[in-house]
Amino acid sequence: MAQMIYKTLGKTGLKVSVIGFGASPLGGEFGSIDPEEGRRAVDRAIDCGINYFDVAPYYGRTLAETRLGEYLEGKREKIILTSKACRYDITDFDFSKKRLMQSIDESLKRLRTDYVDLYQIHDVEYGRINQVLGETIPAMFKLKKQGKVRFVGVTGYPLTPLRKVCLAADIDTVLTYCRYNLMDTTMDDILTPVIRQKGIGLINASPLHMRVLTDKGAPKWHPAPKQVFEVAREVALLCRRHEATIAELAMQFALAHEDVAVTLVGMSKVRHVDANVAIVGSEPNAALLAEALEMIEPVANICWKEGLPENDDPGAIDKRTLGMERSEEMTKETSK
Numbered sequence: 001m002a003q004m005i006y007k008t009l010g011k012t013g014l015k016v017s018v019i020g021f022g023a024s025p026l027g028g029e030f031g032s033i034d035p036e037e038g039r040r041a042v043d044r045a046i047d048c049g050i051n052y053f054d055v056a057p058y059y060g061r062t063l064a065e066t067r068l069g070e071y072l073e074g075k076r077e078k079i080i081l082t083s084k085a086c087r088y089d090i091t092d093f094d095f096s097k098k099r100l101m102q103s104i105d106e107s108l109k110r111l112r113t114d115y116v117d118l119y120q121i122h123d124v125e126y127g128r129i130n131q132v133l134g135e136t137i138p139a140m141f142k143l144k145k146q147g148k149v150r151f152v153g154v155t156g157y158p159l160t161p162l163r164k165v166c167l168a169a170d171i172d173t174v175l176t177y178c179r180y181n182l183m184d185t186t187m188d189d190i191l192t193p194v195i196r197q198k199g200i201g202l203i204n205a206s207p208l209h210m211r212v213l214t215d216k217g218a219p220k221w222h223p224a225p226k227q228v229f230e231v232a233r234e235v236a237l238l239c240r241r242h243e244a245t246i247a248e249l250a251m252q253f254a255l256a257h258e259d260v261a262v263t264l265v266g267m268s269k270v271r272h273v274d275a276n277v278a279i280v281g282s283e284p285n286a287a288l289l290a291e292a293l294e295m296i297e298p299v300a301n302i303c304w305k306e307g308l309p310e311n312d313d314p315g316a317i318d319k320r321t322l323g324m325e326r327s328e329e330m331t332k333e334t335s336k
């Protein structure tokens with residue numbers, strides 16, 4: 001079994017395993033799962049030294065929190081448990097203090113604990129930045145004072161609002177997803193310089209680009225244009241020819257980032273926990289990585305719109321609507 005590596009999560013001082021357990025699949029976000037296998041995956045992760053667990057009321061519309069709470073019974077103190085608030089369904093968002101105060105108590109009950117180590121505003125791009133800074137974050141700080149949460153952070157997809165919040169508020173962590181992996185590295189252009197400057201803990205989610213970078217490929221709801229999926233399929237075949245898998249290469253690529261403390265990968269199966277833990281400390285085949293990145297280049301750094309229009313990243317495309325010509329334009333706009 002590979003030896004787990006631990007890093008410090010910015011100014012929180014928490015020592016987190018470099019692989020974090022993303023619990024959205026426990027809520028059935030990638031299709032229904034066998035709950036007993038989910039439980040075994042959580043046990044296996046803890047046995048392998050994974051100490052960071054990420055969940056949210058949104059995942060499976062509370063199912064992921066309920067399952068994780070059940071699986072962690074008696075093990076809570078061994079791990080760093082993180083959850084979120086403000087997003088409750090695909091279009092149900094509430095950034096008010098009142099809802100936040102209720103939401104934490106509901107999450108703690110489902111998670112069978114009386115505190116979370118990190119509490120985050122879920123998908124901050126769906127909120128008005130003025131409300132987030134003026135109401136939601138001060139309410140998060142109040143929860144910190146009450147001892148219900150140890151640290152506070154924000155999460156989201158577009159990098160522009162995350163950057164704004166990091167610059168304006170004294171938060172502990174920031175989480176972004178699908179913005180640093182084989183398909184997209186724009187996190188480094190927009191967010192990484194700010195977290196360095198302010199000592200904010202950096203959490204990178206979706207190193208497999210929400211399953212695009214696996215042999216199984218993207219789920220139906222994936223927002224990226226189909227050209228991204230086609231290129232990923234070619235890269236998966238290339239990896240096979242080198243007796244590797246695209247998931248391995250993608251994990252090696254993401255884990256090599258120096259500023260990221262924890263990379264969150266979604267898991268609900270023991271074999272995925274084993275495969276991902278086995279990557280820790282390994283180096284990618286340099287020639288394979290270079291060839292894969294060259295193949296990805298024409299569709300690299302394509303980002304899609306999420307959230308309120310005022311929070312869009314420059315050059316973000318409407319989900320799944322655009323053809324290759326527009327994607328190429330986008331790549332030119334956002335790549336380094």
Ligand code: NAD
Pocket residue numbers: 021022023024025030054055084122123155156157175177205206207208209210211214215247248264265266267268271272273275276
């Ligand atoms: P991901 O890129 O981690 O992909 C997860 C998918 O890949 C799942 O279907 C999983 O079964 C599969 N998988 C995992 N390991 C594999 C392996 N070795 N081989 C083949 N397939 C494998 O995407 P994700 O789950 O969306 O992101 C990771 C976690 O980050 C989430 O579970 C969630 O906890 C967190 N997250 C947070 C936010 C947010 O806060 N806004 C957004 C996205 C993700």
